[in-house]
Amino acid sequence: MSPRKHHATxxxxxxxxxxxxxxxxxxxxxxxxxVYPRSFADSDGxxxxxxxxxxxRLAYLHDLGVDAIWISPFYPSPQADGGYDVADHRDxxxxxxxxxxxxxxxxxxxxxxxxxxxxxxxxxxxDEHPWFQAALAAGPGSPERARYWFVDSPGxxxxxxxEFGGPAWTQVADGQWYxxxxxxxxxxxxxxxxxxxxxxxxxxxxxxxxxxxxFRIDVAHHLVKAPGLSDVDADWDAYNRGALPxxxxxxxxxxxxxxxxxxxxxLLDSYPGERAMVAEAWVTPHDRLARYVRADEFQQAFxxxxxxxxxxxxxxxxxxxxxxxxxxxxxAPATWVLSNHDVIRHATRLVRADPTMAPWIxxxxxxxxxxxxxxxxxxxxxxxxxxxxxxxxxxxxxELGLREVIELPAKARTDPDFLRGGGHRLGRDGCRVPIPWTxxxxxxxxxxxxxxxxxxxxxxxxxxxxxxRGRDGSTLELYRSLLAVxxxxxxxxxxxxxVDLRPDVVALDVTNxxxxxxxxxxxxxxxxxxxxxxxxxxxSTDGVTDLLPTDCxxxxxx
Ligand code: GLC
Ligand code: MG
Numbered sequence: 001m002s003p004r005k006h007h008a009t010x011x012x013x014x015x016x017x018x019x020x021x022x023x024x025x026x027x028x029x030x031x032x033x034x035v036y037p038r039s040f041a042d043s044d045g046x047x048x049x050x051x052x053x054x055x056x057r058l059a060y061l062h063d064l065g066v067d068a069i070w071i072s073p074f075y076p077s078p079q080a081d082g083g084y085d086v087a088d089h090r091d092x093x094x095x096x097x098x099x100x101x102x103x104x105x106x107x108x109x110x111x112x113x114x115x116x117x118x119x120x121x122x123x124x125x126x127d128e129h130p131w132f133q134a135a136l137a138a139g140p141g142s143p144e145r146a147r148y149w150f151v152d153s154p155g156x157x158x159x160x161x162x163e164f165g166g167p168a169w170t171q172v173a174d175g176q177w178y179x180x181x182x183x184x185x186x187x188x189x190x191x192x193x194x195x196x197x198x199x200x201x202x203x204x205x206x207x208x209x210x211x212x213x214x215f216r217i218d219v220a221h222h223l224v225k226a227p228g229l230s231d232v233d234a235d236w237d238a239y240n241r242g243a244l245p246x247x248x249x250x251x252x253x254x255x256x257x258x259x260x261x262x263x264x265x266x267l268l269d270s271y272p273g274e275r276a277m278v279a280e281a282w283v284t285p286h287d288r289l290a291r292y293v294r295a296d297e298f299q300q301a302f303x304x305x306x307x308x309x310x311x312x313x314x315x316x317x318x319x320x321x322x323x324x325x326x327x328x329x330x331x332a333p334a335t336w337v338l339s340n341h342d343v344i345r346h347a348t349r350l351v352r353a354d355p356t357m358a359p360w361i362x363x364x365x366x367x368x369x370x371x372x373x374x375x376x377x378x379x380x381x382x383x384x385x386x387x388x389x390x391x392x393x394x395x396x397x398x399e400l401g402l403r404e405v406i407e408l409p410a411k412a413r414t415d416p417d418f419l420r421g422g423g424h425r426l427g428r429d430g431c432r433v434p435i436p437w438t439x440x441x442x443x444x445x446x447x448x449x450x451x452x453x454x455x456x457x458x459x460x461x462x463x464x465x466x467x468x469r470g471r472d473g474s475t476l477e478l479y480r481s482l483l484a485v486x487x488x489x490x491x492x493x494x495x496x497x498x499v500d501l502r503p504d505v506v507a508l509d510v511t512n513x514x515x516x517x518x519x520x521x522x523x524x525x526x527x528x529x530x531x532x533x534x535x536x537x538x539x540s541t542d543g544v545t546d547l548l549p550t551d552c553x554x555x556x557x558x
Pocket of ligand 2: 044045046
């Protein structure tokens with residue numbers, strides 16, 4: 001735990017929050033780039049990105065300056081939930097390629113010094129997984145059904161909601177019901193069953209043997225359900241806004257999950273190299289999340305409370321302080337993330353009308369936000385994030401400044417969150433639209449046939465990589481600069497102090513043996529005067545020299 005001293009300097013008050021890490025494992029400071037494979041790059045022109053496409057673009061990721069990639073699921077899947085409905089954990093979907101392509105991709109990434117993290121989905125399988133098909137065939141009371149949650153009547157009835165809308169239970173032909181916290185094509189596994197535990201330990205070994213550097217564990221907080229499957233009595237809306245602790249419902253953040261992760265950690269540690277796992281655990285408050293990153297569990301957990309912070313100096317300062325304090329209490333690195341495949345892209349989200357709305361919920365009636373202001377804020381938010389000690393996650397396309405594609409036509413949408421939501425929620429397809437690489441090319445260079453599984457809007461051409469690479473002031477060049485300076489100044493590992501410059505300005509000093517870097521983000525309406533003695537290392541908006549405008553961030557040194 002870091003000491004927190006408050007001492008006044010002639011210039012401003014400083015609050016020491018965090019000390020540098022004593023050890024230097026790669027995952028403490030890595031910048032990890034999330035690839036959503038269906039939408040990244042398409043090598044065979046079928047309109048779906050694939051492993052070959054990722055491999056072809058590794059040089060781009062190397063040039064961008066990331067340390068690792070996390071690839072969302074590429075396993076055989078009916079794609080009822082974008083591949084998070086897995087039918088075989090130890091193979092590659094033909095849409096994405098073959099196991100040999102996975103091996104090639106891992107080897108090619110490693111040759112460039114890029115580590116590879118893959119996604120493991122242990123809470124549920126696809127209903128087309130052989131286990132679920134066997135469970136349906138075997139009937140009530142069978143060992144096959146005991147791998148899932150089959151009941152005669154759901155808690156008479158149990159009121160658990162599916163995350164995507166509607167009830168979490170579906171009835172099968174013989175009258176039993178099965179649990180699915182997500183889509184009905186994603187039956188929940190019963191983690192009390194030793195066969196389930198063995199199957200996943202074998203799956204982790206399968207991929208560790210193929211050379212992956214780690215795993216992102218999907219909905220790590222859901223695996224264990226409270227005994228008795230009692231009704232939810234929490235207010236679901238307040239729950240979704242993050243206003244209640246995650247374990248206020250009987251199917252989330254139950255203490256029993258930690259045994260599973262201790263076993264997995266021991267398994268990872270039995271392999272050479274620093275294999276790591278990151279928890280996708282939407283767990284609040286921070287001290288509950290910290291339990292997932294105790295020394296013998298996950299190395300990292302996504303910091304979704306930070307993602308949810310409103311665009312407000314006090315809120316951001318509070319999140320930075322609480323995040324570091326709680327991570328330090330268990331010796332774990334903090335993590336930071338602004339966008340992923342489940343939430344509204346931050347270039348859109350940071351200007352939405354109701355900033356307290358859950359970031360994954362996009363309501364059909366929501367007003368369309370201002371794209372220019374959104375991008376300006378997004379760039380400033382990223383500049384703050386990439387200076388913070390610990391590990392940061394980027395989501396493909398954010399380095400181009402991509403916006404959420406809210407206007408996708410209903411017939412193009414595939415997300416169960418839209419399909420089950422009765423049209424009230426638009427779902428997550430809008431952050432999964434294929435990436436523009438070349439403005440004047442079919443599908444903006446996503447492939448060379450022009451096919452695209454989701455339609456790309458016309459303005460995506462202006463965001464294309466070829467329009468931004470080498471162009472001063474572009475979002476891509478901003479990301480490249482931030483990552484380069486972060487590396488030179490080793491910002492992932494330093495002490496952090498919050499500096500009190502002005503209530504509506506977030507300012508912090510990151511200090512290590514490369515010196516002190518001061519990061520200033522202006523959230524107020526008046527410009528902040530940059531001291532004449534300071535040198536601007538990088539600024540989120542072009543042409544910042546002596547005044548830092550509203551919604552801009554700057555990295556300074558003496
Ligand atoms: C995670 C994934 C999300 C998926 C859900 C169910 O939250 O990130 O995309 O829908 O789990 O697997
Ligand atoms: Mg393809």
